[in-house]
Amino acid sequence: MEERKVRVRFAPSPTGALHIGGVRTALYNYLYARQHGGDMIFRIEDTDSQRFVPGAEEYIMEALEWLGIKFDEGVGYGGNYGPYRQSERKDIYRKYVDILLENGKGYIAFDTPEELDAKRNEIANFQYDASTRMSMRNSLTMSADEVNAAIAAGEKYVVRFKIEPGEDVKVNDIIRGEVVINSSILDDKVLYKSADNLPTYHLANIVDDHLMEVSHVIRGEEWLPSAPLHVLLYRAFGWEDTMPRFAHLPLLLKPDGKGKLSKRDGDRLGFPVFPLEWHDPKSGEVSSGYREAGYLPEAVVNFLALLGWNPGNDQEIMSMDELIKLFDLHRCSKSGAKFDYEKGKWFNHQYLQLRSDREVAEMFMPIVEGKGYKCDIETLTRIVSLVKSRINFVNELWEQTAFFFVAPTEYEEKSVRKRWDEGMAARMEELIAIIEELPTMESKAAEEVVLGWITEKGYHMGNVMNAYRLAVVGYCKGPHMFDISEIMGREETVARLRKAIERLG
RNA sequence: GGCCGAUUCGUCUAUCGGUUAGGACGUAAGAUUCUCAAUCUUAAAAGAGGGGUUCGAUUCCCCUAUCGGCUACCA
Numbered sequence: 017m018e019e020r021k022v023r024v025r026f027a028p029s030p031t032g033a034l035h036i037g038g039v040r041t042a043l044y045n046y047l048y049a050r051q052h053g054g055d056m057i058f059r060i061e062d063t064d065s066q067r068f069v070p071g072a073e074e075y076i077m078e079a080l081e082w083l084g085i086k087f088d089e090g091v092g093y094g095g096n097y098g099p100y101r102q103s104e105r106k107d108i109y110r111k112y113v114d115i116l117l118e119n120g121k122g123y124i125a126f127d128t129p130e131e132l133d134a135k136r137n138e139i140a141n142f143q144y145d146a147s148t149r150m151s152m153r154n155s156l157t158m159s160a161d162e163v164n165a166a167i168a169a170g171e172k173y174v175v176r177f178k179i180e181p182g183e184d185v186k187v188n189d190i191i192r193g194e195v196v197i198n199s200s201i202l203d204d205k206v207l208y209k210s211a212d213n214l215p216t217y218h219l220a221n222i223v224d225d226h227l228m229e230v231s232h233v234i235r236g237e238e239w240l241p242s243a244p245l246h247v248l249l250y251r252a253f254g255w256e257d258t259m260p261r262f263a264h265l266p267l268l269l270k271p272d273g274k275g276k277l278s279k280r281d282g283d284r285l286g287f288p289v290f291p292l293e294w295h296d297p298k299s300g301e302v303s304s305g306y307r308e309a310g311y312l313p314e315a316v317v318n319f320l321a322l323l324g325w326n327p328g329n330d331q332e333i334m335s336m337d338e339l340i341k342l343f344d345l346h347r348c349s350k351s352g353a354k355f356d357y358e359k360g361k362w363f364n365h366q367y368l369q370l371r372s373d374r375e376v377a378e379m380f381m382p383i384v385e386g387k388g389y390k391c392d393i394e395t396l397t398r399i400v401s402l403v404k405s406r407i408n409f410v411n412e413l414w415e416q417t418a419f420f421f422v423a424p425t426e427y428e429e430k431s432v433r434k435r436w437d438e439g440m441a442a443r444m445e446e447l448i449a450i451i452e453e454l455p456t457m458e459s460k461a462a463e464e465v466v467l468g469w470i471t472e473k474g475y476h477m478g479n480v481m482n483a484y485r486l487a488v489v490g491y492c493k494g495p496h497m498f499d500i501s502e503i504m505g506r507e508e509t510v511a512r513l514r515k516a517i518e519r520l521g
Numbered sequence: 522g523g524c525c526g527a528u529u530c531g532u533c534u535a536u537c538g539g540u541u542a543g544g545a546c547g548u549a550a551g552a553u554u555c556u557c558a559a560u561c562u563u564a565a566a567a568g569a570g571g572g573g574u575u576c577g578a579u580u581c582c583c584c585u586a587u588c589g590g591c592u593a594c595c596a
Contacts, residue, residue: 237527
């Protein structure tokens with residue numbers, strides 16, 4: 017096989033937010049391009065003017081940028097194969113439609129949607145193909161004059177692909193191997209419509225991939241059934257020798273079983289299906305996004321990469337650079353993967369631990385300020401260091417650390433009953449005296465003295481320590497008590513103890 | 522309905538004819554501990570069913586079942 021420069025494309029339709037399956041497709045294309053020193057093209061397939069949603073294109077670009085998936089050329093990036101927006105390539109498509117018309121691979125059809133619907137109702141499993149096209153209103157059944165007259169009269173028409181029946185069309189898929197479909201089951205696909213002078217997906221796709229010298233088409237499995245049609249189109253144009261290699265990715269499925277993951281599942285199941293929050297301009301609906309949910313982009317990338325692919329060993333945590341090195345289309349699985357949100361959380365946890373305390377504190381700072389509290393970054397970093405290991409998301413930090421900023425106004429009842437027994441107030445008074453005499457609040461040193469006192473007096477370790485925690489925190493959860501008091505400081509710690517004694521008696 | 526694809530623990534997956542079927546998430550137990558987490562250790566947990574091929578099938582073939590995709594002048 018000839019050496020060809022790897023050129024791949026990600027070609028979404030701007031019909032709304034990019035969903036997570038689309039993100040994975042973009043990611044795999046990107047990994048493949050980078051690994052082979054190839055180009056990654058961003059093309060917009062907006063041939064359906066009806067479904068165009070303003071803002072979708074910008075959304076897709078922003079989402080992929082956030083995830084670190086970069087393009088080399090395309091809409092917004094420039095390049096020598098433009099324009100990259102299909103709606104701006106009308107003249108190009110018209111030219112290729114004419115070629116098909118001239119060489120007899122395509123024909124003009126005047127059947128209206130109503131007429132087609134009538135046929136479908138009349139004949140079960142009606143298909144516009146070799147068996148039926150001679151009974152329809154098209155350039156095969158009408159004379160050239162009639163056709164020209166109809167066009168001149170302004171009748172709307174479409175151009176259909178004339179598929180010869182009875183031929184086994186082979187698609188060689190990198191992931192699935194050879195898939196054979198007989199051309200008889202294919203219908204004469206509409207390639208072009210005069211109503212808006214736009215091609216349909218199939219024609220635009222083939223023309224663009226050819227003209228843009230795309231070497232590999234990596235796309236979702238939903239395209240597998242139309243792959244033979246695409247092969248036939250390459251053949252019809254005489255481009256078979258430079259036809260891209262195909263790789264059809266398994267679909268991302270709903271976590272609870274039925275069907276492929278869809279836009280509605282996110283809100284139904286309580287997790288995002290979009291990379292970024294999406295505001296639907298038509299319905300006004302807001303859908304949650306991974307970024308807003310507190311995900312780190314590298315966690316999303318890693319998680320998504322492993323949904324349908326693995327490196328062949330037990331390694332799970334991989335940076336983008338590692339993924340680029342290790343990715344292999346031949347190691348993609350063939351079956352759909354159910355989306356496992358729990359595992360996604362775990363990935364975010366892992367990546368959060370990889371970030372420094374300082375970085376996490378910087379991400380946390382706006383939340384603290386948003387709650388109306390001030391804290392210097394050094395102190396916040398120390399606070400984060402205590403709880404970072406227990407969180408999956410930055411936005412969980414507040415509930416873990418709020419007691420640093422707000423003194424308890426009430427005390428968890430259950431713990432009070434269990435730990436604040438009679439005489440505890442007196443013991444806490446002793447504790448205050450000890451804390452006030454401590455040479456330092458430093459965790460280890462303070463711990464030694466306080467635990468020494470408890471042991472010496474023969475007090476119940478669990479009760480005293482938990483009462484202490486209850487007084488300072490308000491409930492019996494959280495990091496090492498002496499780490500807390502070190503950061504909180506002597507004055508505040510003692511003040512909280514006094515207040516608890518006063519309130520709990 | 523037709524066509525295509527898929528099928529290993531609950532989930533993501535490893536295995537490219539011979540393994541005690543491995544790992545991870547989640548779950549459970551234990552360790553640790555002032556608490557709750559985190560962490561560590563351990564455990565339970567799988568080849569859809571039926572036929573072949575073979576000395577030997579999770580692995581190859583066929584059938585069935587199930588799941589999924591496609592079947593538009595949407596992509």
